[in-house]
Amino acid sequence: MENREVILSVRGLHVRFGHGKSRFEAVKNVSFDVYRGETFGIVGESGSGKTTIGRAVIRVYPASAGSIRFHGEEITGRLKKEKRRELTHQIQMIFQDPMASLNERAKIDYIVSEGLLDRGIPREEIRQRVDRAMRDVGLLPEFASRFPHEFSGGQRQRIGIARALVMNPEFIIADEPISALDVSIRAQVLNLMSRLQKEHGLTYLFISHDLSVMRFICDRIAVIHKGVIVEMAETEELFAHPLHPYTRALLSAIPQPNPEAEKHKTLEIYDPSQHHYEINIPGWNEVADGHWLLANQEELEAARAML
Amino acid sequence: MSNKILSVRNLHVVFTLRNRRLHALRGVHLDVEDGETLAIVGESGSGKSVLNKNFIGLLDQNGEVTEGEIRYYGMGDKLRHYAGAGVDENGNYIDLASFRKNEDWLRIRGSEICMIPQDPMTSLNPLKSIGWQISEALLLHRGMKGKMAYEETIRILEDVRIDNPKKRYKQYPHELSGGMRQRVVIAIAIACNPRILICDEPTTALDVTIQAQVLHLLRELKEKYHLTIIFITHDLGVVANVADRVAVMYAGDIIEIGLVDEIFYDPRHPYTWALLSSLPQLGHRGEELYAIQGTPANLFLEVKGDAFAPRNPQALVIDSLQEPPYFEITPTHRAKTWLLDERAPKIAPPDALQKVRQLGQITEGSADHGES
Numbered sequence: 001m002e003n004r005e006v007i008l009s010v011r012g013l014h015v016r017f018g019h020g021k022s023r024f025e026a027v028k029n030v031s032f033d034v035y036r037g038e039t040f041g042i043v044g045e046s047g048s049g050k051t052t053i054g055r056a057v058i059r060v061y062p063a064s065a066g067s068i069r070f071h072g073e074e075i076t077g078r079l080k081k082e083k084r085r086e087l088t089h090q091i092q093m094i095f096q097d098p099m100a101s102l103n104e105r106a107k108i109d110y111i112v113s114e115g116l117l118d119r120g121i122p123r124e125e126i127r128q129r130v131d132r133a134m135r136d137v138g139l140l141p142e143f144a145s146r147f148p149h150e151f152s153g154g155q156r157q158r159i160g161i162a163r164a165l166v167m168n169p170e171f172i173i174a175d176e177p178i179s180a181l182d183v184s185i186r187a188q189v190l191n192l193m194s195r196l197q198k199e200h201g202l203t204y205l206f207i208s209h210d211l212s213v214m215r216f217i218c219d220r221i222a223v224i225h226k227g228v229i230v231e232m233a234e235t236e237e238l239f240a241h242p243l244h245p246y247t248r249a250l251l252s253a254i255p256q257p258n259p260e261a262e263k264h265k266t267l268e269i270y271d272p273s274q275h276h277y278e279i280n281i282p283g284w285n286e287v288a289d290g291h292w293l294l295a296n297q298e299e300l301e302a303a304r305a306m307l
Numbered sequence: 308m309s310n311k312i313l314s315v316r317n318l319h320v321v322f323t324l325r326n327r328r329l330h331a332l333r334g335v336h337l338d339v340e341d342g343e344t345l346a347i348v349g350e351s352g353s354g355k356s357v358l359n360k361n362f363i364g365l366l367d368q369n370g371e372v373t374e375g376e377i378r379y380y381g382m383g384d385k386l387r388h389y390a391g392a393g394v395d396e397n398g399n400y401i402d403l404a405s406f407r408k409n410e411d412w413l414r415i416r417g418s419e420i421c422m423i424p425q426d427p428m429t430s431l432n433p434l435k436s437i438g439w440q441i442s443e444a445l446l447l448h449r450g451m452k453g454k455m456a457y458e459e460t461i462r463i464l465e466d467v468r469i470d471n472p473k474k475r476y477k478q479y480p481h482e483l484s485g486g487m488r489q490r491v492v493i494a495i496a497i498a499c500n501p502r503i504l505i506c507d508e509p510t511t512a513l514d515v516t517i518q519a520q521v522l523h524l525l526r527e528l529k530e531k532y533h534l535t536i537i538f539i540t541h542d543l544g545v546v547a548n549v550a551d552r553v554a555v556m557y558a559g560d561i562i563e564i565g566l567v568d569e570i571f572y573d574p575r576h577p578y579t580w581a582l583l584s585s586l587p588q589l590g591h592r593g594e595e596l597y598a599i600q601g602t603p604a605n606l607f608l609e610v611k612g613d614a615f616a617p618r619n620p621q622a623l624v625i626d627s628l629q630e631p632p633y634f635e636i637t638p639t640h641r642a643k644t645w646l647l648d649e650r651a652p653k654i655a656p657p658d659a660l661q662k663v664r665q666l667g668q669i670t671e672g673s674a675d676h677g678e679s
Contacts, residue, residue, distance in 0.1 A: 014576055045517075105418075182541065183541045183586075184350050184581070186587070187585035187597060190596055191596055210515070212586075215585045216587035216590050216592055235592065250516060253516045253518065253519040255542065255545050257543040257547050258664060259571050260568070260664065261547075262548040265525070267520070283373045
């Protein structure tokens with residue numbers, strides 16, 4: 001556990017939008033590590049800041065405070081051009097909506113190869129890499145001369161994955177990669193992602209609101225609520241011993257495809273006013289091995305008793 | 308039991324697209340019982356939305372019913388004084404499929420059958436206060452005006468569990484959250500006082516916690532207003548939560564229908580098996596998840612035999628030759644697959660389906676653990 005290599009390390013990350021009165025803090029003091037080869041999940045409701053974290057990591061949004069280190073090197077703030085180019089090779093992103101994230105006017109080979117252009121890579125090599133990426137995601141290289149509208153949602157998402165893969169990244173941020181897909185296609189894309197992870201030794205940052213999907217694909221999960229990570233643990237540990245009331249509310253709300261269980265289920269509703277954080281300030285504590293919880297002293301003792 | 312409110316008989320719908328004919332519904336038979344919640348599940352393009360658009364006369368311009376009837380039994384005595392299109396000679400039902408004019412629909416749409424659309428962000432008028440939008444439904448469908456309409460609107464807002472209704476009455480859609488907006492849309496539907504409520508994926512755009520609350524609300528309203536709910540969704544978890552009966556659609560036809568327990572614990576059609584097995588809840592981390600191969604049937608072409616056969620690795624020879632009839636498993640459960648023929652080889656459902664029964668238990672058990 002301790003000797004795993006940390007590939008991404010986020011410490012005290014804040015992301016703020018706007019100025020003065022309209023200033024909004026989307027992400028507050030977020031810290032986590034992602035280890036090489038794992039799938040790290042961030043789960044939360046819409047507006048919780050989970051996407052903002054992903055975008056801060058890939059440098060779309062600047063971090064207002066805190067540090068993001070990739071392989072131990074700081075990647076926030078101003079960087080040299082070479083460093084930025086290196087990062088585009090190392091970190092890639094898969095987007096939510098395959099209908100919106102592909103350029104409708106470009107052919108597939110251009111869409112997939114775009115990241116490699118203008119980097120002094122010989123044309124022949126680019127073609128080979130595009131071919132390989134297309135094959136890796138289960139598309140025929142002949143498709144390269146077609147336009148996005150000729151493909152179904154599942155195929156388009158494969159193109160999106162090929163576009164990330166062609167850069168030979170180590171780290172992929174997948175922002176709700178299957179939410180916009182049909183049920184029967186979801187399984188195909190999930191399988192593809194886990195296969196690519198094994199073959200290419202990828203590390204995923206998986207962002208989603210769907211805990212049942214995360215349970216299937218993630219090794220560790222962080223639960224985020226209003227820009228703050230409230231709980232983080234290995235997947236099975238989180239499902240077996242959810243400690244934070246918000247995590248419990250989320251877990252109780254997942255619809256299970258089992259009519260018998262659904263009849264008897266009790267919904268837990270999270271009420272933030274149950275915390276007394278004004279007097280008793282919460283801290284980020286490790287309650288069990290690798291199981292972190294945002295809690296004050298009183299809650300911490302209650303949580304320890306629960307385990 | 309057999310207190311039908313809606314009965315679809317051999318319904319065929321064809322769309323004309325660039326001079327090609329797309330056979331969207333291929334002879335659907337469906338009975339909806341009064342007061343039940345029927346869930347219709349299927350992939351996009353399976354025809355579940357097209358089927359329901361027929362019930363409220365919102366089929367796209369290029370679509371037409373080529374064959375079949377949609378009998379609506381919910382009008383009761385009102386039918387005697389009604390001399391419009393499609394009334395049965397005995398005055399028992401009205402055939403919605405025979406409607407041609409928009410005027411015919413005005414009596415049905417809203418006041419008898421009402422629909423909650425998928426996305427509450429786009430289905431409300433951003434320029435009108437929510438109170439106005441609910442009162443409009445009251446005026447058009449129940450002739451209420453002024454103070455009476457105002458009071459009824461406040462009452463309905465309370466019914467859909469919107470707190471502080473007098474303040475909300477004056478607010479505009481952009482001031483409300485997604486879950487609240489969906490409640491307003493539900494309030495508008497309820498204000499029409501319909502018999503049947505069609506919910507077209509009403510919770511897909513919402514967060515899980517809000518989704519659970521909206522589903523709970525729908526169940527409450529169903530009791531209070533004696534609604535019959537037709538629930539369109541592709542989320543089997545939601546189906547297990549709300550449905551009394553489930554109809555599984557594939558390529559424009561209902562391939563299996565039964566009580567919710569029958570569909571989840573004893574599915575018979577290979578497509579239902581595939582749909583259930585591909586749920587991530589049934590998978591193990593680190594292993595392949597069952598995935599349905601291929602793409603949905605092309606309805607521009609004529610479907611021969613079992614529409615699912617090309618994607619079914621265990622398809623029988625006859626599946627590609629002849630369309631299977633419905634085989635009855637119990638009086639409430641029937642499926643369209645040759646596997647149920649007595650001459651068919653015994654093919655067992657995938658092992659993963661054994662896990663369905665344990666699904667909730669795992670979370671339930673762990674939640675108990677958490678509290679103890």
